[in-house]
Amino acid sequence: MTARRLPSQGRRIDRSKPISFTFDGNEVRAFEGDTIASALLANDVVGGFRSPILGRPRGVFSAGPEEPNALVEISEPWFEPIVAATMVDAVDGMVVASRPGVGRLRADASPARRAEHRHAHVELLIIGSGHDGFYPARDAAADGERVMLVEQRPTIEEGAGGDFVAEEVTYLTRATALGLYDEGYVTVLERAGDRDRLWHVRAGRVILATGAFERSIAFADNDRPGVMLSHAASWSYPLEYGVLPGSRAVLFTARGGSYGPASVLASNGVEVPAIVDVGSIGTEPDLGLARDAEVLNGWVVSSTDGEQRLEAVHLVGPGGERRTVECDALLVSGGWDPNLALWRAIGGGVRYDEEAHAFVPTEGPPWLTVVGAATGEVFNDSPYWFVPSDDTTRHFVDFQRDQTVADIANAVDGGLRSVEHVKRATYIGTAIDQGRTSGVVTAEVVNALIGESPGWQGPSNARPPVMPVPYATLAGPFRGELFDPIRTTPIHARHVERGAVFEDVGQWKRPRFFPRSGESMEEAVERECLAVRNDVGAMDASTLGKIEVIGPDAPAFLDRMYTNRMSNLAAGSMRYGLMLGLDGMVLDDGVAMRLAEDRYLVTTTTGNAAVVLDRFEEWLQTEWPDLRVYCTSVTEQWAVVAINGPRARDVVDAVGTDVDLSREAFPFMTFRDGQVAGVSGRIARVSFSGELAFELHVAGWHGPLVWDAVMAAGQAFGIEPYGTEAMHVLRAEKGYVIVGQDTDGSVSPADLGMDWIVNPSKGDFIGKRSLRRSDLVRSDRKHLVGLFPQEILPEGAQLVLDETAETPMPLAGHITSSYRSPALGRPFALAMLEGGHLMHGRTVFAPLRERTVACEVTSPAPYDPEGVRRDG
Amino acid sequence: MLLIPCPWCGPRDEIEFHYGGQAGIAYPADPEALSDGEWADFLFMRDNPKGAFAERWYHVHGCRRWLDAVRDTATYRFVSTGPPGEGAGS
Numbered sequence: 001m002t003a004r005r006l007p008s009q010g011r012r013i014d015r016s017k018p019i020s021f022t023f024d025g026n027e028v029r030a031f032e033g034d035t036i037a038s039a040l041l042a043n044d045v046v047g048g049f050r051s052p053i054l055g056r057p058r059g060v061f062s063a064g065p066e067e068p069n070a071l072v073e074i075s076e077p078w079f080e081p082i083v084a085a086t087m088v089d090a091v092d093g094m095v096v097a098s099r100p101g102v103g104r105l106r107a108d109a110s111p112a113r114r115a116e117h118r119h120a121h122v123e124l125l126i127i128g129s130g131h132d133g134f135y136p137a138r139d140a141a142a143d144g145e146r147v148m149l150v151e152q153r154p155t156i157e158e159g160a161g162g163d164f165v166a167e168e169v170t171y172l173t174r175a176t177a178l179g180l181y182d183e184g185y186v187t188v189l190e191r192a193g194d195r196d197r198l199w200h201v202r203a204g205r206v207i208l209a210t211g212a213f214e215r216s217i218a219f220a221d222n223d224r225p226g227v228m229l230s231h232a233a234s235w236s237y238p239l240e241y242g243v244l245p246g247s248r249a250v251l252f253t254a255r256g257g258s259y260g261p262a263s264v265l266a267s268n269g270v271e272v273p274a275i276v277d278v279g280s281i282g283t284e285p286d287l288g289l290a291r292d293a294e295v296l297n298g299w300v301v302s303s304t305d306g307e308q309r310l311e312a313v314h315l316v317g318p319g320g321e322r323r324t325v326e327c328d329a330l331l332v333s334g335g336w337d338p339n340l341a342l343w344r345a346i347g348g349g350v351r352y353d354e355e356a357h358a359f360v361p362t363e364g365p366p367w368l369t370v371v372g373a374a375t376g377e378v379f380n381d382s383p384y385w386f387v388p389s390d391d392t393t394r395h396f397v398d399f400q401r402d403q404t405v406a407d408i409a410n411a412v413d414g415g416l417r418s419v420e421h422v423k424r425a426t427y428i429g430t431a432i433d434q435g436r437t438s439g440v441v442t443a444e445v446v447n448a449l450i451g452e453s454p455g456w457q458g459p460s461n462a463r464p465p466v467m468p469v470p471y472a473t474l475a476g477p478f479r480g481e482l483f484d485p486i487r488t489t490p491i492h493a494r495h496v497e498r499g500a501v502f503e504d505v506g507q508w509k510r511p512r513f514f515p516r517s518g519e520s521m522e523e524a525v526e527r528e529c530l531a532v533r534n535d536v537g538a539m540d541a542s543t544l545g546k547i548e549v550i551g552p553d554a555p556a557f558l559d560r561m562y563t564n565r566m567s568n569l570a571a572g573s574m575r576y577g578l579m580l581g582l583d584g585m586v587l588d589d590g591v592a593m594r595l596a597e598d599r600y601l602v603t604t605t606t607g608n609a610a611v612v613l614d615r616f617e618e619w620l621q622t623e624w625p626d627l628r629v630y631c632t633s634v635t636e637q638w639a640v641v642a643i644n645g646p647r648a649r650d651v652v653d654a655v656g657t658d659v660d661l662s663r664e665a666f667p668f669m670t671f672r673d674g675q676v677a678g679v680s681g682r683i684a685r686v687s688f689s690g691e692l693a694f695e696l697h698v699a700g701w702h703g704p705l706v707w708d709a710v711m712a713a714g715q716a717f718g719i720e721p722y723g724t725e726a727m728h729v730l731r732a733e734k735g736y737v738i739v740g741q742d743t744d745g746s747v748s749p750a751d752l753g754m755d756w757i758v759n760p761s762k763g764d765f766i767g768k769r770s771l772r773r774s775d776l777v778r779s780d781r782k783h784l785v786g787l788f789p790q791e792i793l794p795e796g797a798q799l800v801l802d803e804t805a806e807t808p809m810p811l812a813g814h815i816t817s818s819y820r821s822p823a824l825g826r827p828f829a830l831a832m833l834e835g836g837h838l839m840h841g842r843t844v845f846a847p848l849r850e851r852t853v854a855c856e857v858t859s860p861a862p863y864d865p866e867g868v869r870r871d872g
Numbered sequence: 873m874l875l876i877p878c879p880w881c882g883p884r885d886e887i888e889f890h891y892g893g894q895a896g897i898a899y900p901a902d903p904e905a906l907s908d909g910e911w912a913d914f915l916f917m918r919d920n921p922k923g924a925f926a927e928r929w930y931h932v933h934g935c936r937r938w939l940d941a942v943r944d945t946a947t948y949r950f951v952s953t954g955p956p957g958e959g960a961g962s
Contacts, residue, residue: 182948183875185885202875202885365947582915614890614932621938622892622928622956623899769903769911 002247002328005042006268010242012154013038021094023072024048028090033154036085036096037063037070038241046246046309046328047225052101052431053402057308059225061399062086063236065152065176065467066213066436068399069223073099078194079109080470082432087467088191089154089174101400101431103468112472114195120170122146125186125203127177127342129156132372133209141168148201150175150188172199179464180206180346184367189469196473205367208343212336212358212373216437217254218386218395218405218445220303222332226310229437230331234261238268246329250313251293252276252301253333256381259295261331263288274325276301276315278384300387303394304330316387335380336373337440341462343370352455357383359440359458383454385444397445398438400431405445412449419443423460432468435459489542490639490703495721503724506607508543511723521725522820528722529729529822532689535718536645538710539727541695542703545590545609546638547616549600551629558592558600560624560765561616563749563758569594573670574686577602578749578757579612580767584776586743586752587767588612591686593671601634605739609635619766639703641710644693644730647717649872652676652683652694654713655706659683661694663871677702677709689730690864692872729819732830735786735861742784742816742830748776752784753837753860782813783836786862787829789855793818793846799833803845803852812844823863830860874943877953880935892928894918895940922946928956 013033020029023040030039037060040048049058049069058069063086070085076095080088082103085096123145126133134156137149149156149171156171175190184206188199214229216222226246230253233245248271251262256279262272266289273293275285280298287293298318305312305324313330315323337358340350348364353376360376386395392405403426411425419442422428428442429435435442439459447456472479487507495502500511501521515524531537549558555567562577569575574593581587588611590603604612616631643651649661659674660666661683671684681698698706711719728738737743737752748771749758758771770776787793799813813833821828833839839857846853859865874886900906900914919925925945930938940958942951 181873183873185873185875614930617936618892618930618938625956764903769906770915773908773911 003041003044003046003243003245004247006238006242006244008242009238009268010240012240013242019090019092021090021092021096023096024098028096030090034090034241035063036072036088036090036094037067038237038243039090040070040085041237041245042241042243049098049225050100051223051399051402055100056223056402057225058223058399059309060085060228061232062214062229062437063232063240064213066229066433068431068433068437071099071101071400071432073097073103075106076110078111078113079106080113081105082468084433112470115198115470115473115476116195117198117200117476117478120148120199120201121203122148122170122201123204124148124207125184125201125205126150126207126209127186128152128209128211128372128374129171130209130211130372133207136207136209136371137169137171146170148172148203150177152176175199176467177342178466178469180342180368181464187465189465189467189473196470198469198473198476203367205369208340208368208370208374209372210339210342210370210374212338212378213436215334215337215440216332217252217301217334217384218392218397218441219301220387220389220391220394222301222304222394223396223399224304224306224310225308226306226328227304227330227332230261230333233329233331234264238264244268244270245331246310246327247271248273248327249329249331250274250276250301250325250327251290251331251333252278252313253331254278254335254382254384255333255379257285258333258379258381259285259287259290259293261333262290262293265331266290266293270329273327274315276313279382280318301330301332302387302389334384334441336378338370338374338376338378339436340370340374341434341436341466342464343368343374345462345464345466350458352458354455356380357454359455383444385441385448397441398426398428398431398435400433401427401429403428403438408442408445409449412446417446417450419446419457419460422446429460434462434466487543489540490700491540491542491641491707494704494707495540498721500721500723505543505724508606510543510606511540511721513723513725514721525723525725525729526820526822528720528726531718531720532645532691532722532726532730533823534646535720536643536647536651536714537720537722537726538651538707538714539642539644539722540703540707541640541642542638542700543606544635544640545604545606545612546633546635547602547604547609547613548595548632548634549602549616549629550598550632551627552598553627553629554598554600557616557620557624557627557629558602559762561619562592563765563767565759565762566592566594566600571596572672574684575669576757578754579615580749580765580770581745582767582770584748584767584770584773585745586739586747586749587615587745589737589739593684607740609633637700638697639700639706641696641703641706642688642693643696643710643714643719644687644689644691645719646692646869646872647714647719648692648694650717651710651714651719652696654716655696655709656713657683668870677706679705681706687870688727688736690734690736690867691730691869693870728817729821732817732819732828733821733823733861733863735784735830735859737784737830738817742832747782747784747832750776751781751832780835782832782834784816784860785813785831785833785836785839786858786860787815787831787844787855788858788862789818789827789829789846789853791853792820792827793829793853793855794848797846797848799831799844799846799855801844803847803854809847815846821863828862829855831855833857874948875950876929876931876941877950878931878934878937879939879954880937881931884931884934888931888933890930890932892930892938895926895928924951929953 013031017032060070067084067086074080129151184203190197237243272290302316349362350359356376357380395405495511503512513524558566659672684695687693817830941953
């Protein structure tokens with residue numbers, strides 16, 4: 001008879017509900033309410049685990065989150081790569097495997113636990129529901145405050161429990177506060193049945209009633225299965241789960257005279273032959289029910305023995321005398337340390353208390369208080385950290401890192417004195433238990449080894465989360481389609497029906513191309529491009545950012561925001577504009593349409609709409625509050641169909657409109673309000689392809705109707721829908737840049753050869769002064785050029801002037817856009833090239849991994865350079 | 873996560889805000905009159921104190937208004953907030 005289940009006792013288990021699960025393939029019988037660890041002990045699985053580096057046998061060491069040994073992978077009914085067996089309730093049919101210290105991901109795994117996120121706001125959050133946490137919660141709730149009580153264990157620890165708290169207090173059980181952050185922001189992980197719930201709590205005040213952790217003592221082979229922390233072995237397992245850790249137990253304690261653990265075990269029928277007390281207190285010991293135990297004052301456990309599990313302990317007396325005691329359980333208590341991981345991670349201070357022989361809290365954030373055992377209300381006697389020995393290579397300190405007193409000594413011999421340095425040399429405290437049982441011991445071993453007194457320095461700092469959290473839980477429901485908002489245009493369903501391949505542009509889904517059956521992307525894009533150049537194409541341009549800028553000072557405001565003048569634009573006309581950062585670099589481009597004297601609609605690039613609106617707001621609110629201007633996003637109010645190609649006028653005419661579409665009546669860069677396909681809308685003559693083009697703007701809900709009308713009317717003219725890929729090719733052939741693709745925040749208008757759009761005579765505008773900075777007028781800046789490479793180059797490829805140069809080759813530029821141009825019948829690229837404006841006609845080289853590609857430098861606008869095609 | 877007292881919405885989580893850098897850096901009245909060095913000072917140079925720091929925040933996912941604040945860079949506590957030009961103390 002060794003570790004076993006008692007016939008009665010165990011307030012957490014329900015003996016009427018037997019369950020079973022498998023551990024490393026073997027059946028384990030348990031009751032509902034058991035943790036995996038308590039069930040293992042009840043089945044006399046005392047070992048069963050391996051240490052991660054040395055492969056030494058290990059067993060359950062504790063009953064809580066400090067567990068360093070009993071780490072498991074759960075593969076049914078959910079997948080969890082690694083978790084402490086002490087923290088998970090056993091479930092019928094569960095499949096559990098031991099894991100040596102490190103989790104692994106598995107492609108064949110069951111789904112992770114379901115996860116959800118919740119938010120809560122409370123006046124008071126209390127972490128820990130023991131005596132010191134429970135009563136403040138009750139009192140605050142009675143005062144009408146919103147209170148949340150977080151308890152790591154399955155039930156509220158103190159008081160009458162559920163009846164009272166259900167009314168006035170939000171209480172979470174099986175819940176761990178993972179971290180405290182600024183101003184009472186706390187994240188809490190609740191294990192609720194088959195799902196994890198991540199709480200984001202903002203609390204006015206936070207009370208830490210997190211108690212204390214029992215600390216271990218380092219001696220030879222102190223990691224043998226059967227060695228356990230005394231409180232877990234004598235209190236948690238017998239009283240909560242009705243499980244005894246063994247049949248013959250020795251208590252090894254540095255808490256002089258405190259022999260309660262021996263008494264509890266003895267009362268449950270465990271034989272206790274000896275109590276090894278490092279102290280030498282001569283007073284009458286209180287043995288309780290362990291009256292048969294021999295108390296050995298001044299003795300220590302020097303080492304242990306056993307095959308797979310503990311069979312005996314070797315003792316050394318104050319005079320060097322030696323004894324061996326057979327036993328199958330060794331209860332160790334080096335004392336208690338306040339649980340201050342959360343406190344320290346938010347910047348709370350600690351000091352060593354000479355009375356408590358422990359580190360206790362000092363100053364912290366004003367919203368945070370510590371109560372109870374966590375403040376240092378612990379009863380430690382003589383501080384005792386490790387048993388001196390000539391050989392400390394098996395005196396384990398950090399079980400999860402397999403690090404010993406000898407390893408610490410090695411680090412100290414190497415000149416390290418700070419625990420933070422020792423931590424990084426040994427990795428002590430960096431495993432998933434965050435060194436709960438090893439932190440203080442390590443600090444005190446270092447203090448002793450460098451000749452300092454106890455408490456000279458404390459354990460290394462802790463960081464949230466205090467427990468491992470699966471990424472799936474952190475992600476919660478925000479996965480797949482919920483990962484990021486998906487924006488679609490009013491016409492989206494039509495594109496889906498037509499089999500469009502979509503690409504993400506910001507949060508938008510845009511058709512990239514519309515393949516016919518069997519077509520590759522290259523073939524589809526070529527067909528779409530040629531349709532626009534030779535006949536006509538239509539694209540959904542609804543994603544363009546659209547901002548209405550309204551007010552008497554709107555003209556003056558836009559003059560300050562764009563490099564060119566918008567104030568002299570006539571109503572009914574539109575103008576392309578560049579927007580710069582204060583540093584003079586291109587930030588965005590777009591078209592301003594003057595709707596009325598005091599009213600503009602400006603467009604932005606698809607991905608930049610929010611940035612531009614925010615920028616307008618910033619200047620209006622913070623710098624020019626005197627300007628009477630209001631900005632409204634209308635991106636989603638308008639559906640836009642762009643019709644490009646020589647037959648564009650015919651298509652719009654066939655769609656039906658009351659607007660005079662003739663070249664004379666409706667010039668380029670103007671717009672007209674009128675009827676389109678039977679609904680009221682706006683037609684704009686603006687082109688991003690260089691071809692004759694009309695944009696049809698209608699209310700969003702009319703988008704599908706107008707799209708259908710365009711496709712039907714266009715059939716006679718060979719219309720093709722085209723996507724962003726063809727649009728990119730068409731605009732590149734004309735040298736129209738895409739901000740964010742051909743520019744990267746370090747490109748000025750002059751670098752793009754776009755001085756023509758900068759109007760220095762109109763007064764100040766954002767970025768103007770920067771254009772004169774010495775760095776922006778260098779002649780060797782990178783300039784936008786066109787390239788005719790011998791083959792299609794990858795975007796991002798580097799350019800060199802001398803292909804024979806030694807590596808590292810001097811780099812002269814890079815490709816920003818690269819396509820096969822159907823209109824030119826050859827590969828074509830845009831690039832940023834040093835001094836490029838003066839290099840047209842020269843040859844540069846793109847060194848790829850296997851070969852070097854020669855490229856002829858050309859104007860960035862090789863197609864229709866005179867611009868004769870835009871008027872049809 | 874910071875708790876930012878928006879002058880219009882009350883205390884709100886930091887995720888609702890964009891940071892706007894140091895407050896009280898006025899746009900020069902006549903940028904053209906500045907030397908390259910003076911302009912670069914305006915453009916690039918900002919204070920980085922330990923302790924009270926006047927800075928700007930934008931309640932972008934709330935009321936969409938800018939505010940000035942004084943925040944302690946050592947404790948992350950907000951000392952004061954107010955409308956642009958008024959919340960950064962004097």
